[in-house]
Amino acid sequence: MRKQFLYLCLALVVAQTINAQTRGTKLGYIDMEYILQNVPDYTEAKAQLEQKAEKWKLEIDTKKIEINKLKEALKAERALLTKELIDERETEINFLENENLDYQQKRFGANGDLMIQKSVLVKPIQDQVFTAVQDIAERLKYDFIFDKTSDLTMLFAAKRFDISEQILRTLNRTEKREQLTKKQLKAEEAKENKEDALDExxxxxxxxxxxxxxxxxxxxxxxxxxxxxxxxxxxxxxxxxxxxxxxxxxxxxxxxxxxxxxxxxxxxSNDPAKDSAKLAVEDAKQKQADARAKTLEDRKKVLEDRKKALDEKRKKILEDREAIRKAKEEKLKENTNKN
Structure with missing residues (x-):
């Protein structure tokens, strides 16, 4: 009995090893740029950051224009100025140029405000993406998942290995659930289960x-x-x-x-025969229209005459009834007086 149990365990281990070898390595990749572009919070914050960058760039360009004006003025007045004044103005121009370069480096340098704010903006979403990647990799048994937009050179990638849409769905699920009622949440869970089944x-x-x-x-x-x-x-x-x-x-x-x-x-038109034919057709159409209009007019008149006759007849009947009623009242009154 013990030998049979050992043989059974050995058979299961061998079967799992063969299955792992025949299954092969399962790869997947994500497109981080595509994911970021489809996250509403990121796109809004990115638009605000781009507005800031445009404002900084405008300040730098305005300062450059002022410095160029000072250079042109110095060039035009150089012949009239003393050496001390020329040195003083050149020193001022150099100071303004260095100051503008420092400001440009502060805003747009490798460690400038733009890069820092971009990093602060992207990091929370990157953390969510990494968490979602780990969950999907464990659930769907991926061996490797790469980022298409990283330094890793990807010469070819079949679309069926792209799990970016699955990552987006995972990111959006948490935000949706916070805004749903219990009934809507149940329907959303059923939809998510269906999507997960399709992924698997x-x-x-x-x-x-x-x-x-x-x-x-x-x-x-x-x-x-x-x-x-x-x-x-x-x-x-x-x-x-x-x-x-x-x-x-x-x-x-x-x-x-x-x-x-x-x-x-x-x-x-320049064709007399064509004009004549067209005029004949138009004339026939006009006659038909006139005939229809006359028929409608006659019918309308007949209806009005009928209505008028009925009104007069109804009026005469009412007058006759009123006369009979009055005659009856007079006769009844006379009989009453006689009695």
């Missing part, structure tokens, strides 16, 4: 990417179709409004802008 299974992630691409294509087709329908509807509405405007213009004895344009185009 590259084949599943590729399949999900294909599905997302198909969905994006389908959504774009639907959006284009909806846009086309809206354009057609707008053209139809514009055409209908133009027809109504033309009818109103004809009814009022004026000419719409559309008719004026067509008349101008007809007058500008």
């Amino acid at each position: 299974n590259p084949a599943l992630a590729d399949r999900q990417k294909v599905l997302d691409d198909k969905k994006a294509t389908r959504d774009k087709i639907l959006a284009d179709r909806k846009l086309l329908q809206e354009q057609k509807k707008k053209e139809f509405d514009d055409k209908r409004k133009q027809v109504i405007a033309d009818r109103e213009a004809k009814k009022n004895g004026t000419v719409s802008a559309n008719v004026k344009i067509e008349a101008t185009e007809t007058a500008a």
Whole structure:
């Protein structure tokens, strides 16, 4: 029994060794610049720092302009000045130049304010990135993870080994959780578990990417179709409004802008046969429009006459009823008086 147990343990050790050898080394890399550019806090702070740097640069350039003015003035007045005055001005100019160079070094030097503030700005995010890298490396069993933007020369890197998006998701999760309710937090955890499952299974992630691409294509087709329908509807509405405007213009004895344009185009044509055909078509259209307008006018008049007759009939019925009622009241009054 003891021998069987030893054989079983030995078999498990051998199996794990073979699995480790056949699995191979798992590599990954991150793009620190890409990660920093997509962290909102960093981009805001970087914009403020760039504004400071522009202000410092403007101060340095302004000082250079003042120094150049002093040099030009000295050059123009050198012949009129004594040696002592010339030496005094040159000393002043040299002092201002050195002072400006010291200020430039203080702001933009290797250990200047700009580099120090950049380091202070980046360090907290770098610490978060390193923590996220360690968590992902342990969870997904990476052997090595490199930084693409460091001094390490990376001649080629397949996109499937880029885990920058996973790092960004890890950084954003903590900030999101602080602003979510319990129900939203539960939904977010389910979403995170799904994303982690995709990270652990590259084949599943590729399949999900294909599905997302198909969905994006389908959504774009639907959006284009909806846009086309809206354009057609707008053209139809514009055409209908133009027809109504033309009818109103004809009814009022004026000419719409559309008719004026067509008349101008007809007058500008150089082909008499074409002009005649076009005039005939326009004349036929005009007659049809006039006929429709006359029909509508007649129908409107008939309806008004009917309404007027009904009103008069209703009024006469009411008057007859009122006369009958009054006659009954008079007769009832007479009978009452007789009694």
